[in-house]
Amino acid sequence: DAGITQSPRHKVTETGTPVTLRCHQTENHRYMYWYRQDPGHGLRLIHYSYGVKDTDKGEVSDGYSVSRSKTEDFLLTLESATSSQTSVYFCAISAAGGHGDTQYFGPGTRLTVL
Amino acid sequence: DQQVKQNSPSLSVQEGRISILNCDYTNSMFDYFLWYKKYPAEGPTFLISISSIKDKNEDGRFTVFLNKSAKHLSLHIVPSQPGDSAVYFCAASARTGNQFYFGTGTSLTVIP
Numbered sequence: 001d002a003g004i005t006q007s008p009r010h011k012v013t014e015t016g017t018p019v020t021l022r023c024h025q026t027e028n029h030r031y032m033y034w035y036r037q038d039p040g041h042g043l044r045l046i047h048y049s050y051g052v053k054d055t056d057k058g059e060v061s062d063g064y065s066v067s068r069s070k071t072e073d074f075l076l077t078l079e080s081a082t083s084s085q086t087s088v089y090f091c092a093i094s095a096a097g098g099h100g101d102t103q104y105f106g107p108g109t110r111l112t113v114l
Numbered sequence: 115d116q117q118v119k120q121n122s123p124s125l126s127v128q129e130g131r132i133s134i135l136n137c138d139y140t141n142s143m144f145d146y147f148l149w150y151k152k153y154p155a156e157g158p159t160f161l162i163s164i165s166s167i168k169d170k171n172e173d174g175r176f177t178v179f180l181n182k183s184a185k186h187l188s189l190h191i192v193p194s195q196p197g198d199s200a201v202y203f204c205a206a207s208a209r210t211g212n213q214f215y216f217g218t219g220t221s222l223t224v225i226p
Binding site for chain 1: 120145146148150155156157158159160163165203205207208209210211212213214216217218219
């Protein structure tokens with residue numbers, strides 16, 4: 001199994017509070033991704049990183065920001081959480097991005113915004 | 115706009131029979147396709163992939179078929195086992211990009 005951990009695994013928070021989710025990898029892969037999974041929508045890309053300090057937006061980036069200061073860590077921040085951000089969040093890594101490579105996923109973080 | 119589509123939200127199959135999961139895509143730049151399997155409360159796990167230079171790839175009980183002209187791929191599981199009950203996602207990527215695009219998933223139930 002790819003060495004990917006996510007923390008916390010579960011979180012309940014209130015509307016308007018900031019939340020940061022962490023993804024940590026031990027594979028030294030260049031690419032890291034944050035997805036959210038919602039019923040009827042599958043996996044939707046929030047943001048991704050193609051190197052330290054290099055990030056780009058995905059399909060559903062509004063209300064989210066990311067940072068990557070080290071190869072192994074990719075942080076997802078909800079500046080002011082809303083109920084629509086209640087979801088399961090998955091981090092993924094890839095050595096070569098979309099260039100015929102495979103993505104490997106972490107175990108997920110279940111976030112509930114009350 | 116959904117570039118990868120799985121039009122069947124669910125599928126039920128008897129144990130021992132063949133399961134066929136379908137996926138369609140719209141972007142002709144996609145050249146690499148993957149299937150993932152997801153159990154509840156776990157992250158998706160990679161199952162099998164296929165490059166656009168092939169039309170078939172086989173790994174044990176799992177075979178993926180690619181029809182480029184129809185922009186369609188399918189995953190065949192033979193024989194199906196109860197442990198195969200999960201949600202299956204197809205995904206696609208393009209050599210020119212950094213992203214993977216996922217379908218909405220098909221929930222497979224294999225009935226013992």
